[in-house]
Structures are given as structure tokens and as C-alpha cells.
Amino acid sequence: MKNSANQFLKPITTKINEKNHLEIGGCDLVNLAHEYKTPLYIIDEATLRSICKDYIRAFEKYENVQFLYASKALCNLAILKIVASENFGCDVVSEGELYTALKSGMKPEKILFNGNNKTFEELEYAVESNIGRFSVDNLTELSMLNEIAQNQNKKVSIFLRINPKIECHTHEYIKTGQEDSKFGFNMSDIDNVIELIKNTYKNIDIKGLHAHIGSQIFETQVFKDEIKILTNEYERIKNKYDIEFSEINLGGGFGVKYTEEDEPLSIYEIGDVIASTLKEQIKKHSLKNLKLYLEPGRSTICTSGVTIYTIGNIKEIPDIRTYIAVDGGMSDNIRPALYGAKYDAVIANKMNSKDTLKTVRVVGKLCESGDILIEEIKLPNPKKDDILCVFNTGAYNYSMSSNYNRIKKPAMILVNNSQSDIIINRESFEDLVRNDVIPKRLENK
Ligand SMILES: Cc1ncc(COP(=O)(O)O)c(C=O)c1O
Numbered sequence: 342m343k344n345s346a347n348q349f350l351k352p353i354t355t356k357i358n359e360k361n362h363l364e365i366g367g368c369d370l371v372n373l374a375h376e377y378k379t380p381l382y383i384i385d386e387a388t389l390r391s392i393c394k395d396y397i398r399a400f401e402k403y404e405n406v407q408f409l410y411a412s413k414a415l416c417n418l419a420i421l422k423i424v425a426s427e428n429f430g431c432d433v434v435s436e437g438e439l440y441t442a443l444k445s446g447m448k449p450e451k452i453l454f455n456g457n458n459k460t461f462e463e464l465e466y467a468v469e470s471n472i473g474r475f476s477v478d479n480l481t482e483l484s485m486l487n488e489i490a491q492n493q494n495k496k497v498s499i500f501l502r503i504n505p506k507i508e509c510h511t512h513e514y515i516k517t518g519q520e521d522s523k524f525g526f527n528m529s530d531i532d533n534v535i536e537l538i539k540n541t542y543k544n545i546d547i548k549g550l551h552a553h554i555g556s557q558i559f560e561t562q563v564f565k566d567e568i569k570i571l572t573n574e575y576e577r578i579k580n581k582y583d584i585e586f587s588e589i590n591l592g593g594g595f596g597v598k599y600t601e602e603d604e605p606l607s608i609y610e611i612g613d614v615i616a617s618t619l620k621e622q623i624k625k626h627s628l629k630n631l632k633l634y635l636e637p638g639r640s641t642i643c644t645s646g647v648t649i650y651t652i653g654n655i656k657e658i659p660d661i662r663t664y665i666a667v668d669g670g671m672s673d674n675i676r677p678a679l680y681g682a683k684y685d686a687v688i689a690n691k692m693n694s695k696d697t698l699k700t701v702r703v704v705g706k707l708c709e710s711g712d713i714l715i716e717e718i719k720l721p722n723p724k725k726d727d728i729l730c731v732f733n734t735g736a737y738n739y740s741m742s743s744n745y746n747r748i749k750k751p752a753m754i755l756v757n758n759s760q761s762d763i764i765i766n767r768e769s770f771e772d773l774v775r776n777d778v779i780p781k782r783l784e785n786k
Pocket residue numbers: 411414432455517553555556557592593594595636637638639640
């Protein structure tokens with residue numbers, strides 16, 4: 342089976358140059374550290390585009406597919422512009438993501454709105470913007486959406502987000518399809534919702550069902566199960582209500598390789614399994630051809646991203662361990678603290694080094710003992726001012742970053758063909774206090 346870049350630990354343009362420095366997108370990471378300062382998020386455009394192209398090619402045999410980049414993984418103007426130019430739409434989960442997508446020039450009809458608690462204002466904004474699809478999660482949302490569509494004299498196209506009760510073997514916090522979950526309608530609610538849409542909610546056009554079963558998934562069986570459960574429902578609904586759905590949304594969740602132990606699926610294998618299972622099930626249930634929607638977030642962007650840091654303090658505790666502290670931490674990468682995520686790293690200025698490997702713990706500079714980036718890693722004799730490069734930080738890193746300890750959010754640059762461009766500016770002190778207000782009565786105290 343053909344490989345795809347989500348199966349690699351490093352961006353596809355990663356090289357070691359004649360100075361024994363790490364190079365990505367033709368740019369020397371040590372030079373980038375000097376030019377842009379650290380911590381610095383770096384996105385390799387070639388890797389991102391190669392994954393988008395892999396998705397399109399891998400699903401060619403299904404023909405009618407729309408990929409929606411799950412923008413929660415990394416949402417900014419430049420990234421959305423790139424994925425749109427690769428024929429991806431996007432899924433958004435807030436008015437902020439929707440605003441960013443529209444501002445990036447993403448076509449409204451290629452935007453889908455997900456989320457378990459969309460507000461009236463968010464729905465109003467999305468209906469006004471004429472976005473393509475809503476994935477309706479619950480009855481409160483359905484009733485608000487119908488009211489808004491009616492007020493604006495429109496009919497809106499929706500999926501019903503359902504919970505297919507599929508157990509997938511991933512971290513508890515990134516599972517979403519199991520029974521005890523805040524997301525989606527229960528299967529037993531579907532009939533009630535269909536009757537409401539048929540009889541009451543005249544401004545709603547239901548296109549099909551949507552499920553998203555979790556994230557960082559390495560197995561194909563759960564996707565086969567998901568398709569079987571959904572298409573089974575399609576036949577049941579067709580027979581009971583004479584409603585034939587025309588679309589199906591299987592969500593995202595495809596895995597990436599954070600460490601050597603991870604064995605994510607090739608996008609080509611995912612394409613094979615999903616396309617053939619779906620075709621089989623359409624035939625089995627005598628359904629008409631369904632337009633397929635997929636929402637890959639992590640697998641689209643993760644591998645193209647790395648973060649570079651400068652090593653500062655090194656603390657040796659004899660017979661216990663060595664801590665190396667970097668100039669960022671849980672404020673730019675919360676994932677290890679949040680769900681024990683693991684990462685791989687190298688010292689970018691010491692590639693091919695003959696120095697003895699030392700087992701160390703990489704920590705950040707924030708005031709929490711849990712501010713650990715890598716529990717244990719072997720690095721060639723790390724020293725103050727070395728540049729540490731952590732791989733696979735494209736997804737859910739910047740988007741989950743914070744200003745904890747009033748740390749300024751790092752810059753993000755895009756590298757390609759030896760060129761580097763800022764795509765998110767580093768925050769300034771002014772940015773940090775932008776929304777702070779001193780009440781008048783405190784001013785002269
Ligand atoms: C509804 C939905 N679609 C897509 C995604 C993207 O998942 P992933 O980044 O694992 O592909 C998520 C992630 O939480 C989601 O909730």
C-alpha cells in the first residue's frame with residue numbers, strides 16, 4: 342500500500358545540511374531560530390499539500406467526495422487558504438473559526454458547522470453567511486436553526502450528528518462516539534427528529550447522518566462499523582418514512598505518527614476501506630449513491646508542523662534525572678499535560694552528532710510541575726542555547742495554546758522551497774494587555 346505523509350515522524354522535506362543542521366522546506370532551522378526567535382511554530386507547505394493530494398487521490402475511486410479540513414486542528418488565514426486551494430472545504434465549531442474561514446476566502450458553500458452547543462448568534466451568523474451544511478447535534482439547536490432559517494426565508498441543509506456507540510481504542514478525552522458522550526443524538530432519538538423535520542421544521546432540509554467516532558485512530562474496523570451502522574439506518578429510514586438521504590458524513594479521526602511506536606494507517610488504505618465498504622453497503626441496502634464527506638483535521642496538518650525551542654536551564658539531580666528546560670512549554674503545547682501525548686525531538690544544531698546520548702526530561706518554563714513536553718528522550722549531550730526541534734506539532738498545538746503565566750504566543754512561519762514567511766505574528770506585550778481594563782475608580786489609588 343502506498344505511504345502517505347501522515348505516517349512519517351517528520352515533514353517530507355526534512356534534511357540534514359552540510360553544517361549538520363536540520364533543514365525543513367529548504368530552511369536551516371538554526372537560522373530560522375535566529376531570524377524569528379524561539380519558540381517558533383514552523384509549517385512545511387509541501388507536506389501539507391502532499392497530504393491533501395493524498396486524500397484526493399486515495400478516494401478517487403469513490404468519485405463523489407468532499408473533504409472538509411477540521412479547522413480546529415489549526416485555524417488561521419494562510420492554512421485555510423492552502424487547504425482551499427487543494428479543493429478542501431472546512432468544518433468549523435465556533436463563530437471564530439467561521440469568521441476566520443470566511444475571511445480566508447473559503448467558499449461559504451464549502452463550510453460545515455459542527456458543535457454540541459452552538460449559540461443562537463452563531464447559528465444566525467452562519468445562516469446569514471449561507472454556509473453549506475450544519476451538523477445538527479441536538480433538539481435545542483434544531484429548533485433554533487429552523488427559527489433562524491424561517492426569519493431569513495431560507496431552507497438550510499443539515500446532517501444529523503448521531504452517536505453510533507462505537508468504542509475505538511484511543512485516549513478517553515479524544516473519543517467521541519462511545520455511549521457516554523456529550524456529542525450527538527442517540528440512535529433512539531432519530532425517529533423523533535425525522536418526524537419533527539417532516540412535520541414541523543419546514544426550513545430544514547436533511548441530507549443525511551453524520552458521526553465522528555474519535556481521534557488518532559489506527560484501525561480500519563471502526564470505520565467499517567461506522568459505515569454499516571449509518572447505512573443500516575438509511576435503509577430503515579427509507580422504508581419507514583420514504584426519505585432517501587443523499588449524503589453521508591463520516592467525520593475525521595485518522596491517526597498520525599508522533600513517535601516510532603505509532604503506526605497510523607496510510608491515507609490510501611483508509612481510502613480503500615471506506616470507499617469499498619461504502620459501495621458495498623449502498624448496494625446491500627439498495628440506496629442511491631451517497632455524496633461522502635470526511636473531516637480530517639489532525640492527519641491533514643500535524644506532520645507538516647514542528648516547534649523549535651532554545652534550551653535554557655539544565656538541572657541534574659544525581660541518580661534521579663536530568664531536566665532540560667526550554668523557552669516554551671504547556672502554553673504552546675498542552676497535549677502532554679492534557680492527555681499524556683508523546684513527542685519525538687532532536688537537537689537541530691547537532692544532527693549526526695557523535696556526542697554521547699543522554700536520557701533527559703524536556704520541560705517548559707511555566708509554573709506547573711506538569712509542564713512536561715517529553716517525559717524521557719535521548720539527546721546528544723544537550724547544552725544551553727541548543728535548538729530543540731519537536732516534531733508533529735501542527736495539530737492541536739497552536740489552536741490549544743494559551744497565555745498562561747502571561748507567556749506571549751509564539752509566531753508561526755510557513756516554509757517552502759527555501760523561503761520562510763510569517764503566517765502568525767508573535768504576540769507582543771501590547772497584545773497581552775489589549776483586553777485588560779483598569780476601572781476608573783482604581784485609577785488614582
Ligand atoms: C466532528 C469532528 N470532526 C472532525 C474532527 C477532527 O478529528 P481529527 O483531527 O482527529 O481528524 C473532530 C475532532 O474533534 C470532530 O469533533
